[in-house]
Amino acid sequence: MAESKAHAIPRIVEASDQVSRSPLFKRFPVPRGYGLPPGSRVERGRTWPAPAEATRVKAFEVYRYDPDSDRNPRLDTFMVDLDACGPMVLDALIWIKNHIDSTLAFRRSCREGICGSCAMNIDGTNWLACTRFISDLETPVRIYPLAGRSILKDLVPDLTHLLAQYEMIEPWLHSKTPEPAKERLQLPEERRELDGYYECILCFCCTSACPSHWWNGDRFLGPAALLQAWRWLADTRDEATEERLDALEDPFRLYRCHTILNCTRTCPKGLNPGKAIAEIKRMMVERQS
Ligand code: SF4
Numbered sequence: 536m537a538e539s540k541a542h543a544i545p546r547i548v549e550a551s552d553q554v555s556r557s558p559l560f561k562r563f564p565v566p567r568g569y570g571l572p573p574g575s576r577v578e579r580g581r582t583w584p585a586p587a588e589a590t591r592v593k594a595f596e597v598y599r600y601d602p603d604s605d606r607n608p609r610l611d612t613f614m615v616d617l618d619a620c621g622p623m624v625l626d627a628l629i630w631i632k633n634h635i636d637s638t639l640a641f642r643r644s645c646r647e648g649i650c651g652s653c654a655m656n657i658d659g660t661n662w663l664a665c666t667r668f669i670s671d672l673e674t675p676v677r678i679y680p681l682a683g684r685s686i687l688k689d690l691v692p693d694l695t696h697l698l699a700q701y702e703m704i705e706p707w708l709h710s711k712t713p714e715p716a717k718e719r720l721q722l723p724e725e726r727r728e729l730d731g732y733y734e735c736i737l738c739f740c741c742t743s744a745c746p747s748h749w750w751n752g753d754r755f756l757g758p759a760a761l762l763q764a765w766r767w768l769a770d771t772r773d774e775a776t777e778e779r780l781d782a783l784e785d786p787f788r789l790y791r792c793h794t795i796l797n798c799t800r801t802c803p804k805g806l807n808p809g810k811a812i813a814e815i816k817r818m819m820v821e822r823q824s
Pocket residue numbers: 744745746747748757758791792793794795796797798799808809812
């Protein structure tokens with residue numbers, strides 16, 4: 536679904552005054568059809584029956600979108616043989632791809648909650664398909680791609696913008712002191728300051744669930760990039776604290792977070808981006824006082 540030309544925005548906005556606020560009415564009620572491409576309506580798709588020999592069957596409704604066709608997105612129903620696949624939602628998707636419809640597109644790599652690539656919306660919650668038990672889910676299981684992004688195909692969102700925002704926080708060590716002969720040391724308690732942040736796998740479940748990012752994603756960095764920003768601010772080996780804070784001192788980049796905490800509720804690694812954002816705001820206040 537191509538973004539309408541009227542709403543085209545630069546991929547990355549360096550400063551808030553680069554993009555003016557939309558003069559158009561933006562709050563509910565949204566005028567009918569406003570800003571929505573015609574292909575945004577999801578239609579009822581095809582139903583694929585279970586294999587004849589299957590005895591334990593569960594229905595999966597899966598979002599399908601093919602950018603090369605003129606058709607609207609659709610919701611296909613797959614009857615999955617639970618005795619023939621593993622226990623996780625990702626196992627069911629792999630079974631569907633291997634046995635029913637090889638054109639189904641989704642990302643995955645590690646199958647153990649480490650790479651972050653299988654993030655999707657499962658029964659209304661953003662989560663990793665490889666760490667979500669099928670047995671915990673209602674029937675039918677409804678699977679959509681992460682919200683708030685354009686879709687490349689089926690369950691594969693375009694993450695270009697989110698990764699560019701991640702790059703903006705410069706996620707690497709900045710040092711000014713000469714390089715030590717061996718390594719930059721940390722005390723165990725300094726290292727512990729990174730717990731709860733270094734574990735982020737950049738799945739973007741949190742940013743996709745953030746209402747502030749839905750509305751102002753061109754300028755607000757979102758919880759994933761901000762948690763990473765705090766991870767470097769909290770690192771005692773990093774020597775660019777002032778520069779990092781200067782880069783976040785902007786009405787939108789940081790302060791569009793309204794502490795709604797959808798991000799914290801949905802993080803499949805149990806992290807707390809809302810707290811990381813609050814820590815950055817605290818640091819901002821402390822340096823001004
Ligand atoms: S706490 Fe902030 S970043 Fe998290 S969902 Fe709410 S507005 Fe978004």
